[in-house]
Amino acid sequence: MDNATLARLLDETAALLEIDSADPFRIRSYRRAAEAVEQQTQPLAGMIDDPKQLQTIGGIGKGMAANIVDLVRTGSMPLRDELLTKYRPSMLELLRLPSMGPKTVALLWSALQVSNIDELEAAAKAGHLNTLPRFGQKQVDKILKGIEDHRKNTGRFRIDVAEDWADRIAALIREFPGVETITYAGSLRRGRESVGDLDLLVTGPACEPAVVSAAVEHVAALPIISQLLAKGQNKVSFTLRNNLQVDVRLLPRASYGAALQYFTGSKMHNVTLRQRAIRMGYTLSEYALARIEPEEGQNPIVAGATEDEIYGALGMQCIPPELRENCGEIEAAIKHELPSLITLADIRGDVHMHTVATDGTCTIREMAEAALARGRGYIAITDHSKNLAMTNGLDDARAQEHIRAIRQVDAEMEGRIRVFAGIEVDILQAGDLDLSDETFAQMDVVVASVHSHFQLPVEEQTERILRALENPYLQILGHPTGRKVLKRDAHHYDLHTVLKRCVELGIAVEHNAAPARADLSDSNLRLAKELGCKISVNTDAHAVADMDRLRFGITQLRRAWLTKADVLNTLEADAFLASLRPRP
DNA sequence: GCCGTTTTCGGCCCGACTGTTTTCAGTCG
Structure with a gap:
């Protein structure tokens, strides 16, 4: 069994645990382990005779090592088997539909025995969904549209294709006066070979809180939009005709660095970074790095305008976006031992x-x-x-x-x-x-x-x-x-x-x-x-x-x-x- | 289930948006 398969099985187990309303921290452990496994360069299947060796990998402890041994030896593991007696593997596919999370999937299963996309579509069309709590017509329409989109296009987009679209959208946004900087965040900035959606961060005078609503309206009315998904105070989400989802955030200069850091991810990198912030008496959000308990008259804000500032205040080198995958870069940056990457x-x-x-x-x-x-x-x-x-x-x-x-x-x-x-x-x-x-x-x-x-x-x-x-x-x-x-x-x-x-x-x-x-x-x-x-x-x-x-x-x-x-x-x-x- | 500059228990990241709510749960990033 190769590492990619191992990672997938662990990640599936995490999803099943979610549907099962298990301890969120236990779920996170499985997710973390899946990511750690995927990033290993040596096949873990070759280490199962020495579980101690598996435990040297961060995020893999005694229990997870035993799980990996079971997976390699038998193709499954007790927890997974147990969950699969209660749920169906096809339910994992449901999680990929928009607005379908573990709670909803669990509800659909317990109330309607819906376990896959076809059954969900049938239930929606038959009007069964409307009988469930918190299900209005809007929700049902959203799901049907989601199913349609899912069938049309399930894949991710190649980085060069995604960048092309980002360029076109950025050019349109830039037409609005007072927009100065547009940066691509998310997996595009990290340089993943494929990206699932676009994250565009916009700043400039037009993005200051007092005036941002006009710029938000401009973005929400872009001709390139196929479907508007959400529009908030400083955020617009939409899809393009090819189903690529785009999230645009308009932010004041003062918090631009914090937002860039936050929306560049990866998720696990951010989680680890925030844990460090807390240990240092700070809290890190997309708006700023701030003191948790500022002293009298002390400005709680420590950093926010640039990423350099934020990583610096956390006592580390600024980490190149390509390395932000929570695979050792934070430790290296703390020791000031980041490699000087090729350009x-x-x-x-x-x-x-x-x-x-x-x-x-x-x-x-x-x-x-x-x-x-x-x-x-x-x-x-x-x-x-x-x-x-x-x-x-x-x-x-x-x-x-x-x-x-x-x-x-x-x-x-x-x-x-x-x-x-x-x-x-x-x-x-x-x-x-x-x-x-x-x-x-x-x-x-x-x-x-x-x-x-x-x-x-x-x-x-x-x-x-x-x-x-x-x-x-x-x-x-x-x-x-x-x-x-x-x-x-x-x-x-x-x-x-x-x-x-x-x-x-x-x-x-x-x-x-x-x-x-x-x-x-x-x-x-x-x-x-x-x-x-x-x-x-x-x-x-x-x-x-x-x-x-x-x-x-x-x-x-x-x-x-x-x-x-x-x-x-x-x-x-x-x-x-x-x-x-x-x-x- | 993992982990340790508060160490073998008790913590574990943060905020916005939506829809269906009459105060919030669920989803998402």
Whole structure:
């Protein structure tokens, strides 16, 4: 059983406990444990013979360790089994509907034996819901609308898509006079690969309490709104036509930092931070950090205008948003030991991209110029080899011709940017690398990617990859820490084994900067770092514009606590080539 | 169920909005 499954089962148990009206603190323990499990880089299933080892993880004590042992051994645990005799697993899906919380789900079950979405819809349409306490027609309509939306769109939004929408909304809000600053908070600011909703924080003279209502009205009337969900004194919530939910908050300058801190989250990060505040005699809210018991004539407000101020008053470094996941960043910030995270400006080269020779849409020269314009010092053109036939992959003859064309452009650029010749070969498709040694020998950079085009057992896929790694020309393993394999095809090969072999052979692993649809790669990146892998972040650009997504890749590296020193292509061109695996 | 600068019990984060209330429970972030 992998960590993601363990985490899901613990989280489900928490939800069932909620429906069961259990002790809220016990529920929180299960939630905390689920998050802790998800963030582990080592598979917990391998630790069950030594529960003491499990207990070294924060949030996992004696009881939770026993639960994990049970889950791994039997696939379930006593508490979960007991809850499932009282409730149905499908009720967890109900919790995802808007305005449906544990109390309502429990009520629906006890009063109407409603346990899933279809039954809920039927009950609503039959008018049964109106017989329940606190259920008016408005509530029923809301639920029916919620069901409809849920069926239309259940997923999260990719970070680049979400950011696009945020930009458009921000531009509309900015038309209102007196709006000065708009910041994206929430998971978008933390750089999650996917976000569930948008949190926009707005400030400026128009947001001061005396005048804010006009600005609120402006936001609530934006033409982009599909459905207005809520409108308060300084908050507007709405959905877009694509069902993306947007929360806009308009705040005075004085509390902007506190609000930004608060709405950036994550939730668990905030909880831990507030616990610290209380121990120090403060209380932290979205309005300010304040003294709990101010002395006579003392201003209770300690900080609020900036995040720096707030973290500073709590005796710690200001924590970069990407790290705020309650996985050790608070302890590190207290000791002033936060790493100096990698930034976009640290990246010197991009060594995975395609041209019109295979499935790209731009020429070598266009890619070189575009990379130069973005401040890169070198690139590698790595078109596909012939086994990826649908991309018009290169055979030996075309590959060699392509190398000559690349050398030509390199010369034309006159040293303003270096253009290296490379190739991307597909390990699983080939089972081996499919060009001649002679061709490989002429390449500057050889990237091998794991495209899982067909379904093989985990063992066999892993075996094939390990075999391919033995090819002495292979220098960078593409896609091992990105989504392509690890989320959609989560179990298609044994990452741990493959990464370890890469370290032994000196093969770097690639973090693909293309924004993914899922949200798993930071723990795999941490694993790669822990194992001592060399890491290269590349855009896999198929067009000039794709190069801009490097910043999304950097965000993921930051989430994994990586520094400049952890990433190979922060080096200058010569040093980069020298640090690749030496070839025969 | 976890945890410890008040340590092995007694705590555990905070506020806004909605709907259906005639004083608040539930949901949400």
